[in-house]
Amino acid sequence: MNFLRWLSSNRLMAPAGASSGTGAGDGESSDHDLIKASQKGETRACEVLVTRHRGRVYAMIQNMIKNEADAWDLSQEVFLKVWKALPKFEARAKFSTWLYRITHNVVYDWLRRRKIDFVGELDDSVLMEADLAAGALTSPTTVVRPDEALAHSELGQKIEAALATLSAEHRETVLLREVQGFDYKEIAKVMGCSLGTVMSRLYYARKKLQTQLSDEKGTN
Amino acid sequence: MKKEQTEELFVKWMDGALTPEEDRELASLFAEDPGIKEELVAIKSVTSRVAQEVPASVEPPYGDFFNSQLMRKIDLTKEARRPARRAGEWWRSLGWAWAPVGGLALVLSFFAGHRLANSGRAERLVAGPSGPVESISLPTVYSVGDSLDAEVIADADGQVAAIVVNGIAAIRDDIDFGSVTSLEQLPQGYLSAEGRRFD
Numbered sequence: 355m356n357f358l359r360w361l362s363s364n365r366l367m368a369p370a371g372a373s374s375g376t377g378a379g380d381g382e383s384s385d386h387d388l389i390k391a392s393q394k395g396e397t398r399a400c401e402v403l404v405t406r407h408r409g410r411v412y413a414m415i416q417n418m419i420k421n422e423a424d425a426w427d428l429s430q431e432v433f434l435k436v437w438k439a440l441p442k443f444e445a446r447a448k449f450s451t452w453l454y455r456i457t458h459n460v461v462y463d464w465l466r467r468r469k470i471d472f473v474g475e476l477d478d479s480v481l482m483e484a485d486l487a488a489g490a491l492t493s494p495t496t497v498v499r500p501d502e503a504l505a506h507s508e509l510g511q512k513i514e515a516a517l518a519t520l521s522a523e524h525r526e527t528v529l530l531r532e533v534q535g536f537d538y539k540e541i542a543k544v545m546g547c548s549l550g551t552v553m554s555r556l557y558y559a560r561k562k563l564q565t566q567l568s569d570e571k572g573t574n
Numbered sequence: 575m576k577k578e579q580t581e582e583l584f585v586k587w588m589d590g591a592l593t594p595e596e597d598r599e600l601a602s603l604f605a606e607d608p609g610i611k612e613e614l615v616a617i618k619s620v621t622s623r624v625a626q627e628v629p630a631s632v633e634p635p636y637g638d639f640f641n642s643q644l645m646r647k648i649d650l651t652k653e654a655r656r657p658a659r660r661a662g663e664w665w666r667s668l669g670w671a672w673a674p675v676g677g678l679a680l681v682l683s684f685f686a687g688h689r690l691a692n693s694g695r696a697e698r699l700v701a702g703p704s705g706p707v708e709s710i711s712l713p714t715v716y717s718v719g720d721s722l723d724a725e726v727i728a729d730a731d732g733q734v735a736a737i738v739v740n741g742i743a744a745i746r747d748d749i750d751f752g753s754v755t756s757l758e759q760l761p762q763g764y765l766s767a768e769g770r771r772f773d
Binding site for chain 1: 578581582584585588616617619620621623624625627628629630631632633634635637640641643644645647648651
């Protein structure tokens with residue numbers, strides 16, 4: 355922790371009754387309060403905001419790209435972009451929608467860099483290449499990984515495999531709706547497409563998932 | 575009914591988000607083809623399993639390291655932005671303090687003029703027959719503009735001196751400057767060219 359952050363941390367963590375700025379550093383503050391404090395330059399508030407949302411962002415990216423090391427790096431990139439863009443963030447917008455929009459852009463930039471063709475579906479060889487990426491070996495690992503969480507159940511594994519057969523757009527739509535719980539309009543904002551496109555993607559993605567999983571059932 | 579509309583109805587039915595009117599529309603579709611409902615029920619069951627099995631939030635490995643790395647990047651970005659801002663603020667902070675400085679510079683310029691060459695350029699002297707001269711008083715050249723450069727060349731005895739002025743337009747052959755007594759006698763083209771040089 356550097357000196358600047360030490361100062362801001364102490365100010366925000368001062369005992370009750372002491373001057374504590376906005377008090378946005380505590381875990382009970384709303385996103386709105388934390389954003390306002392971050393916009394004023396309170397580093398501690400920004401850190402609380404990151405801690406609060408990093409799990410969802412990381413899970414979303416990990417489910418999209420299936421590479422732990424890159425998901426970690428891309429999550430960092432997302433929050434750095436969030437910090438840079440925070441002064442321009444308007445309170446009337448919903449923070450989570452804005453955050454996932456940035457996440458969407460970061461992920462798709464990464465996918466473009468990796469030259470994955472979105473028109474077709476992701477094939478297994480691409481995912482295996484990603485798993486064998488040089489960065490993956492040196493990245494920090496932990497006992498509970500997103501894919502391991504899924505692997506707790508056989509069904510989870512099947513769902514993961516079925517999700518991997520979807521195109522990036524279909525997979526993202528399903529994840530935003532079923533896993534992250536966004537409504538249709540929010541999904542349209544995050545993905546930068548029309549409401550009709552969201553509905554269509556949801557329908558076909560779900561249908562394909564169902565087909566994949568029933569095929570699995572048939573072969574087993 | 576359009577394909578897009580039916581897809582929307584199907585999705586909303588699976589999510590339990592139909593309005594009463596949409597519900598009636600879908601009921602008529604189910605009545606026409608009971609297979610549709612069976613298909614949607616199967617899809618709905620898969621959808622709910624995705625929500626149960628895929629975690630919405632997974633802590634990134636080494637959460638503390640994640641934050642400290644991020645904050646370090648933020649600090650570096652701040653540092654990278656700071657010098658430029660500081661420089662800008664420094665200039666702006668002086669504000670009207672520049673006014674007396676400017677005035678003083680004006681006064682000094684007025685009194686001092688633009689000195690282009692001085693008498694100390696002894697290395698430019700041409701040695702005469704009697705050998706190098708230790709001290710000769712050379713003329714000092716002043717000019718109204720700093721685009722001009724001049725050098726003084728004198729002979730060893732200091733009897734003959736030449737002043738070479740660089741930076742002015744070539745003296746035209748077609749004008750007899752010796753006979754010119756006023757500016758009106760000079761060609762207009764020459765005057766305007768010279769005027770532009772000193773604007």
